[in-house]
Amino acid sequence: MIEFLPMTEAHLDAVWAIEQRAHPFPWTESQIRETPSRIALNLVMLVDGKVAGYCFGQSVAGEVSLLNIALDPVWQGQGLGRQLLAAFVAAARAAGGQEIWLEVRAGNIRASQLYLAHGFELVSRRPDYYRADSTVSTHGREDALIMKAQL
Numbered sequence: 066m067i068e069f070l071p072m073t074e075a076h077l078d079a080v081w082a083i084e085q086r087a088h089p090f091p092w093t094e095s096q097i098r099e100t101p102s103r104i105a106l107n108l109v110m111l112v113d114g115k116v117a118g119y120c121f122g123q124s125v126a127g128e129v130s131l132l133n134i135a136l137d138p139v140w141q142g143q144g145l146g147r148q149l150l151a152a153f154v155a156a157a158r159a160a161g162g163q164e165i166w167l168e169v170r171a172g173n174i175r176a177s178q179l180y181l182a183h184g185f186e187l188v189s190r191r192p193d194y195y196r197a198d199s200t201v202s203t204h205g206r207e208d209a210l211i212m213k214a215q216l
Contacts, residue, residue, distance in 0.1 A: 067145070069152035072107035072119060079116035080109065087135035090195065106156055110149045112140065118149045122157065129162035150183055158216050165216065170195050171208040185212040
């Protein structure tokens, strides 16, 4: 069974573990555990009661930002990322969002394709925005793609 719930402190150990496995340059543990503000829009995806993915977002005056989204690598490739993104979009609409903004590593083709399939469009590119390892870049940096979707 798949459920989408607001993220609580009880989920943070699992979220932190997934963050480290899912991202080449994860957020810090303090960022994951930071007390959410009133504008936070943070969700977890539970599969059979266990955290399989999450997203961190913010909603301010109709503008929603998707700050971080991840699916545990053991669950990737099964369509669950689409469901997680759809749940975030639904939560953004319910929070009064009119548009969603996000940024993604230029080399993260799977994520970019997922966002495009969900109605996001490329708005701009930030050169050398992210740190990158030698498998991605000889100079240690990678571009960010800025994307937006209307709700």
